Amino acid sequence: MSTEAPPLPAVQTAGLTRAFGALKALDALELTVQKGDLFGFIGSNGAGKTTTLRILATFLAPTAGMARVFGRDVAREADAVRHVIGYMPDFFGVYKDMEVTEYLDFFGACYKIPAAQREKTVGDVLELVGLSEKKGALIGALSRGMQQRLGLARVLIHDPELLLLDEPASGLDPRARIEMMAILQELQRMGKTIIISSHILRELETLCNRVAIIEKGRLIYSGPVQGVRDQMAAGRVLWVTVSSDPVQALELLKSRPEVASAEPVDGRIKVTLAGAEIDHSVVAHTLVTGGARLTGLQEDELGLEEVFLRVTRGETQ
Amino acid sequence: MTFLPIVERELRVAARHGSAYWTRWAAALAAMAAGGWIYLVTLRDAPKETGIILFVTLTILANLYALLAGLRATADSLSEEKREGTLGLLFLTDLKGYDIVLGKLAATSLGAFYGMLAMFPVMGMSLLLGGVSPGEFGRVILVSINNLLFSLAAGMFCSSISREDRKAMGATFLIVVLLAALPLLGMLASLSLNSRTLSPLFQIPSPGFTVFAAFDVNYRGTRYQDAYWLSLALVHGLAWLFLIAASLIVPRCWQDQASRAGLAGLGERLRQRRYGLASVRLDLRRRLLGVNPMLWLASRDRYKPAAVFVALAALGCGWLWIYLEAGRYFLVGGAIPTAMAAHSILKVWFANESCRRFSEDRRSGALELLLATPLSVREILRGQRLALWRQFAWPTVAVLAADALLLTASAARMNRLDSSFVQVWLAGMTVLVWDLHALSWVGPWMGLNSRSPNRAATAALARICLLPWMLFAGWIAALAVCETVLRIHLPGRFQEGVFIGVWFALCALTNIGFTAWAGSRLRTRFRETATQRFDAGRGAGGWGRTLGLWVGRKTG
Numbered sequence: 001m002s003t004e005a006p007p008l009p010a011v012q013t014a015g016l017t018r019a020f021g022a023l024k025a026l027d028a029l030e031l032t033v034q035k036g037d038l039f040g041f042i043g044s045n046g047a048g049k050t051t052t053l054r055i056l057a058t059f060l061a062p063t064a065g066m067a068r069v070f071g072r073d074v075a076r077e078a079d080a081v082r083h084v085i086g087y088m089p090d091f092f093g094v095y096k097d098m099e100v101t102e103y104l105d106f107f108g109a110c111y112k113i114p115a116a117q118r119e120k121t122v123g124d125v126l127e128l129v130g131l132s133e134k135k136g137a138l139i140g141a142l143s144r145g146m147q148q149r150l151g152l153a154r155v156l157i158h159d160p161e162l163l164l165l166d167e168p169a170s171g172l173d174p175r176a177r178i179e180m181m182a183i184l185q186e187l188q189r190m191g192k193t194i195i196i197s198s199h200i201l202r203e204l205e206t207l208c209n210r211v212a213i214i215e216k217g218r219l220i221y222s223g224p225v226q227g228v229r230d231q232m233a234a235g236r237v238l239w240v241t242v243s244s245d246p247v248q249a250l251e252l253l254k255s256r257p258e259v260a261s262a263e264p265v266d267g268r269i270k271v272t273l274a275g276a277e278i279d280h281s282v283v284a285h286t287l288v289t290g291g292a293r294l295t296g297l298q299e300d301e302l303g304l305e306e307v308f309l310r311v312t313r314g315e316t317q
Numbered sequence: 318m319t320f321l322p323i324v325e326r327e328l329r330v331a332a333r334h335g336s337a338y339w340t341r342w343a344a345a346l347a348a349m350a351a352g353g354w355i356y357l358v359t360l361r362d363a364p365k366e367t368g369i370i371l372f373v374t375l376t377i378l379a380n381l382y383a384l385l386a387g388l389r390a391t392a393d394s395l396s397e398e399k400r401e402g403t404l405g406l407l408f409l410t411d412l413k414g415y416d417i418v419l420g421k422l423a424a425t426s427l428g429a430f431y432g433m434l435a436m437f438p439v440m441g442m443s444l445l446l447g448g449v450s451p452g453e454f455g456r457v458i459l460v461s462i463n464n465l466l467f468s469l470a471a472g473m474f475c476s477s478i479s480r481e482d483r484k485a486m487g488a489t490f491l492i493v494v495l496l497a498a499l500p501l502l503g504m505l506a507s508l509s510l511n512s513r514t515l516s517p518l519f520q521i522p523s524p525g526f527t528v529f530a531a532f533d534v535n536y537r538g539t540r541y542q543d544a545y546w547l548s549l550a551l552v553h554g555l556a557w558l559f560l561i562a563a564s565l566i567v568p569r570c571w572q573d574q575a576s577r578a579g580l581a582g583l584g585e586r587l588r589q590r591r592y593g594l595a596s597v598r599l600d601l602r603r604r605l606l607g608v609n610p611m612l613w614l615a616s617r618d619r620y621k622p623a624a625v626f627v628a629l630a631a632l633g634c635g636w637l638w639i640y641l642e643a644g645r646y647f648l649v650g651g652a653i654p655t656a657m658a659a660h661s662i663l664k665v666w667f668a669n670e671s672c673r674r675f676s677e678d679r680r681s682g683a684l685e686l687l688l689a690t691p692l693s694v695r696e697i698l699r700g701q702r703l704a705l706w707r708q709f710a711w712p713t714v715a716v717l718a719a720d721a722l723l724l725t726a727s728a729a730r731m732n733r734l735d736s737s738f739v740q741v742w743l744a745g746m747t748v749l750v751w752d753l754h755a756l757s758w759v760g761p762w763m764g765l766n767s768r769s770p771n772r773a774a775t776a777a778l779a780r781i782c783l784l785p786w787m788l789f790a791g792w793i794a795a796l797a798v799c800e801t802v803l804r805i806h807l808p809g810r811f812q813e814g815v816f817i818g819v820w821f822a823l824c825a826l827t828n829i830g831f832t833a834w835a836g837s838r839l840r841t842r843f844r845e846t847a848t849q850r851f852d853a854g855r856g857a858g859g860w861g862r863t864l865g866l867w868v869g870r871k872t873g
């Protein structure tokens with residue numbers, strides 16, 4: 001008989017609410033992040049991502065509800081929480097006239113790492129984020145991508161178990177973004193739990209194993225990436241090209257109950273199907289038997305971005 | 318002419334802004350308080366004399382206000398936009414240098430101008446009391462406004478050539494003080510040359526001289542009648558020169574300077590001077606990080622402690638020069654003013670330094686990173702204070718030693734040593750150390766709560782250094798009322814010892830009170846305050862508004 005307790009989640013919130021005056025930035029948020037997750041936290045601007053991460057980082061007190069990091073309450077056991085998290089804010093000041101090593105050495109001292117050990121630690125984290133050749137460089141002279149990686153190095157200096165990264169890829173060029181993502185994957189392999197927030201969705205899609213989508217402080221979806229796709233497949237989109245009269249084709253399509261909507265877009269017809277189980281052939285069949293000359297039929301790959309837009313459409317407009 | 322719409326709109330925006338409103342009230346209240354005080358203290362004199370004293374005092378106050386206005390309003394206006402990288406945005410539109418300089422001048426100086434206007438009615442009271450002629454009144458108003466423009470223009474110019482706020486404000490201060498005190502320097506120079514006449518070159522360009530020449534006693538005398546108008550015109554011309562220069566410079570220097578190849582090597586060398594060679598830096602880091610990380614953070618710059626000594630040494634050289642010229646009279650007469658100057662330098666510098674770190678780091682977001690570490694608030698505060706004392710302990714000791722020297726030297730020259738003379742010195746020296754200690758608590762709290770370290774420093778100084786003097790003035794006024802109106806004669810009321818005692822007690826009270834207040838705020842509210850982000854809407858500042866309004870006008 002197994003006596004193993006259920007594994008302690010890395011982050012757990014219940015009814016987490018934060019109000020700024022009359023505005024509820026977070027509204028009863030329920031969030032669970034398991035140990036070892038690379039967790040994508042997705043929402044449009046103002047959705048409440050930063051507020052959530054700042055509460056987890058012990059910077060903001062929740063108005064109501066609770067948040068735990070590895071079982072410790074962020075409000076009551078703030079000191080203990082600070083030891084196990086590495087928080088990278090969405091914007092943070094660097095001391096521009098400092099050298100890379102000095103900067104990390106300084107933060108190492110703030111985390112009370114003994115001086116003898118610091119030198120090695122600083123070397124290690126620089127290695128990890130690929131800044132080893134920049135040891136002696138001035139921070140102000142680093143590119144934005146490098147500064148962001150330095151920020152990551154700073155977060156790692158005390159070897160925290162949970163990383164809270166608030167839009168770390170914003171403002172980076174594609175190459176720097178890919179480098180950043182590679183580092184994050186490496187960190188996940190090392191067993192760290194990572195929460196990364198973003199409103200840019202493409203990269204999180206392949207990077208994260210689980211995602212949560214929030215809008216206006218409320219959780220809309222939380223679970224595996226695949227689950228979002230499944231849940232959203234209901235409104236699949238087909239792109240149809242015809243060489244005959246498009247108006248006639250539109251009429252034909254609109255007459256079918258399987259078709260939720262059809263509209264001309266850039267010389268093609270955008271067809272939204274009414275359900276996940278409906279087959280393409282319905283569309284092809286309708287057109288061909290109706291006398292339209294079908295030249296192209298293509299289903300949209302449902303990217304997370306598209307899903308996201310769909311999920312949040314009702315909320316934001 | 319595109320600047321007129323900008324000026325018009327900036328004025329409208331600024332007029333709605335709260336600060337103009339408060340400046341107006343504060344200036345009017347200050348003028349009324351000063352006026353009331355003079356009235357009370359001179360109750361026994363003829364109204365005519367009261368009128369003259371009131372008028373001269375308020376004129377001096379108004380012009381001090383005018384000459385320092387540039388420091389507050391314009392000196393950091395363009396340089397701030399340069400630091401934040403927002404100045405470039407304006408040049409992407411078809412704005413010209415003068416559009417920006419004039420627009421910014423209008424926006425930043427409206428409050429200062431209103432403040433000045435609010436003081437004039439109180440000055441007008443002296444017209445009713447007699448002793449002041451309407452012509453004199455008019456001239457003084459003219460020169461006050463002129464000096465305000467001069468100071469604002471000088472600030473604008475210094476801002477256009479600087480990037481750092483301290484540099485811009487330092488340069489403004491230097492220009493204004495040197496020009497205002499030009500006649501004094503001229504007098505010293507002619508003393509050393511043993512010449513009896515002072516060249517007009519030392520008078521005409523000085524805004525201080527214009528004030529001097531405006532009073533009837535001087536203006537009516539044949540010597541200064543033309544000099545007043547000439548000086549007024551010249552100072553006015555200087556102001557326009559500053560503005561024109563700023564307009565020409567601004568479009569040329571908003572880009573990031575760091576990328577210029579030729580200067581990169583020089584920058585690196587300067588940096589090494591400033592922070593030391595790698596080995597020196599490593600050594601410092603090893604030592605100070607072990608004590609307290611904040612201590613190291615604030616102590617990296619080797620110029621900082623040295624700069625305080627340089628300023629004090631400059632004061633010492635000035636003292637020596639005058640002493641060599643004026644001899645023993647100055648030893649006695651100049652001792653207290655010299656000590657006051659040295660103490661003021663130290664206090665102002667200390668206040669500025671104590672506010673800077675938290676203000677800047679909160680604004681940049683660097684403080685947040687620190688608070689995410691297990692470093693406790695107590696440790697952060699302690700490190701900050703340690704760093705302050707590391708910078709100022711020796712300069713303070715040096716100033717105290719100089720005080721002791723001046724005291725003994727001047728006491729030795731006096732025919733009859735009077736004990737209150739020694740008391741004044743001892744009280745001043747004690748208050749110096751005590752004030753610095755109080756500032757090391759009040760400064761960080763003020764800095765934490767303000768976006769601008771300079772404003773925070775002013776607030777801290779007002780509480781610790783200025784307030785006791787105001788209370789002291791209130792005490793004297795109360796004494797005067799007791800004497801003349803209530804006819805109550807308090808025992809020992811005019812003894813010097815009592816005055817010194819009262820002054821010292823007021824200093825002590827404010828220090829104890831504010832230290833306790835700031836200390837408890839820092840201990841209990843530091844984290845909460847430091848992690849509150851400044852209202853994002855305010856971050857855009859004047860430029861964002863200008864640009865927004867202007868673009869809005871162009872497009873819509």
Ligand SMILES: Nc1ncnc2c1ncn2[C@@H]1O[C@H](COP(=O)(O)OP(=O)(O)O)[C@@H](O)[C@H]1O
Pocket residue numbers: 020023024025043044045046047048049050051052850
């Ligand atoms: N300190 C604050 N004061 C007032 N409102 C705030 C504050 N911080 C955040 N908000 C508001 O809370 C909401 C959520 O903000 P935030 O968490 O920053 O969103 P996100 O990071 O998802 O873009 C926004 O509407 C924002 O305006």
Ligand SMILES: [Mg+2]
Pocket residue numbers: 046049050051090166
């Ligand atoms: Mg955010």
